[in-house]
Amino acid sequence: MLLEGKKGLVLGIANKRSIAWGIAQAVSREGARLAVTYQGERLEENVRELAESLNDPLILPCDVSKDGDLEALADAILSGFGGLDFVVHAVAFALREELDGEFLNTSREGYRIAQDVSAYSLTAVTRRMVPLMESRGGSVVTLTYLGGERVVPHYNVMGVAKAALEMSVRYLASDLGPKGIRVNAISAGPIKTLAASGVHGLSKMLEYHRTHAPLRKNTEQAEVGDVALFLVSSLSRGVTGEVIHADNGFHVMAMAE
Numbered sequence: 001m002l003l004e005g006k007k008g009l010v011l012g013i014a015n016k017r018s019i020a021w022g023i024a025q026a027v028s029r030e031g032a033r034l035a036v037t038y039q040g041e042r043l044e045e046n047v048r049e050l051a052e053s054l055n056d057p058l059i060l061p062c063d064v065s066k067d068g069d070l071e072a073l074a075d076a077i078l079s080g081f082g083g084l085d086f087v088v089h090a091v092a093f094a095l096r097e098e099l100d101g102e103f104l105n106t107s108r109e110g111y112r113i114a115q116d117v118s119a120y121s122l123t124a125v126t127r128r129m130v131p132l133m134e135s136r137g138g139s140v141v142t143l144t145y146l147g148g149e150r151v152v153p154h155y156n157v158m159g160v161a162k163a164a165l166e167m168s169v170r171y172l173a174s175d176l177g178p179k180g181i182r183v184n185a186i187s188a189g190p191i192k193t194l195a196a197s198g199v200h201g202l203s204k205m206l207e208y209h210r211t212h213a214p215l216r217k218n219t220e221q222a223e224v225g226d227v228a229l230f231l232v233s234s235l236s237r238g239v240t241g242e243v244i245h246a247d248n249g250f251h252v253m254a255m256a257e
């Protein structure tokens with residue numbers, strides 16, 4: 001098994017459709033033991049229920065916008081696991097009203113929230129987990145979307161946050177490379193999850209991807225899970241600062257047939 005004896009942290013499970021859950025399944029299939037988090041009591045039951053199928057998980061609360069939660073998370077993982085081999089950051093949030101209409105109308109508060117939860121949190125989480133990973137190498141993986149590279153209608157403020165997230169991946173990769181810690185992102189094609197449902201016009205987007213991606217299908221949770229498995233395993237030991245597209249090739253197309 002690729003991850004025998006390895007310990008990982010997965011942030012971002014809300015329900016069984018979550019990309020984070022697809023990743024948790026892929027990495028635990030290969031032997032990893034996981035700490036999984038839930039954002040607030042509202043999601044605790046969902047996460048506990050799903051986590052029953054994992055191998056002796058730690059189940060911990062964490063709101064990434066709260067520094068106190070991040071400190072407590074690092075302490076709990078240190079006492080539960082004694083260290084960490086990888087971190088999966090699959091967290092994003094923007095106010096619903098910012099994901100419709102024009103980017104021009106983005107509010108100051110809407111911009112701040114999207115950047116804080118969806119981009120800055122990668123740095124905030126990584127900083128707290130570095131001491132746990134330092135002595136054993138480590139791999140950090142985050143989730144991004146094509147709307148951070150090019151304009152996707154209605155993705156708006158989240159696209160700007162994803163651009164900041166992707167650049168954070170490169171700066172973190174540079175900072176942490178000398179410690180043997182790698183930082184990469186997966187740019188996933190659209191998948192109908194709770195977060196994606198907040199983007200206006202999602203079903204049109206899914207249809208467009210299915211008919212225009214070179215592989216002529218929509219991205220599946222398990223496909224993203226397997227790319228994450230590669231990125232947290234030693235198979236990718238020479239890869240850092242990278243954004244890998246798991247989108248059935250959609251991003252290479254400039255024009256429809």
Ligand code: NAD
Pocket residue numbers: 011012013014015017018019020038039043062063064065089090091092093117143144145146187188189190191192193194195196
């Ligand atoms: P999801 O709704 O299942 O997951 C989003 C998660 O973010 C939830 O678990 C939610 O609890 C968590 N979250 C939001 N605010 C938080 C906070 N303050 N503290 C802690 N957790 C918080 O949706 P998903 O699509 O699986 O999203 C996971 C990641 O994948 C996101 O970064 C998203 O942008 C990215 N992504 C999604 C798609 C897609 O089409 N679904 C495509 C590309 C990238």
